[in-house]
Amino acid sequence: MKRKKYATKIKKIKLIISRLRTLFFPPVCPLCEEVLRGTETRICDLCRTKITYLTEPVCLRCGKEIDDTEKEYCDDCKNKPKSYIKGFPAMRYREPVRRSIVNFKYHNKKSYAKSFAYEIIKAHGKDIMKVSPEVLIPVPVHKSKLEKRGYNQAEVLARSIGAYLDIPVEGTVLKRTINTTPQKLLDNEERQKNLERAFITDKKQLQYKKVMLVDDIYTTGSTIEACTKALRAAGVKEVYYTSICIGKD
């Protein structure tokens, strides 16, 4: 009984803090940074009209839009088969979202995660619940990047999605051991191999069979593929992914 009372008290305090925060730091649209009006949810109405949401037909693997209704997979997934089962990206990687993701990633705009998580859930909440992953795993960044930025945007995003859908988040089972940024001198195959060596798992902690990776952007899919291989090697049977955006343009 005492514990219950304590929990209710904590809940009340949290609610008060969140209301105060809203009063002093009203939620802003992550795309234009204007304060949101009462009727607007997470992204302002004007910016919402500028977002390119994904429409059918989409690739059955990665979720990217394809122009031919006869095709099941995009050229990328056809030419380079993927080890994950299915991807759930929410929108195309274009302005004004592109600029907003840069701020989310590099300029401490962690609060944008809630808006992006909301968009992912609006587009794919049902799909994700149908998959019913045991855990969300953010694509990790290398320690040196983490020290520089102070946070991993994919983890912040995963925590927001997890809070909405009540799915736990594991931020430590998958690690990036090699900083793979300067890869310009390598060809595609070498780059992929290098990337695959970059991720390791904590097998003792990794007891899951069905997981969903979370990242901000999916471009060629090489990072998600490398993470999937590391997870599969550690015994995970099914890997899915979700992201805010997909595609180069």
Ligand SMILES: [Zn+2]
């Ligand atoms: Zn806006």
Ligand SMILES: [Zn+2]
């Ligand atoms: Zn595809």
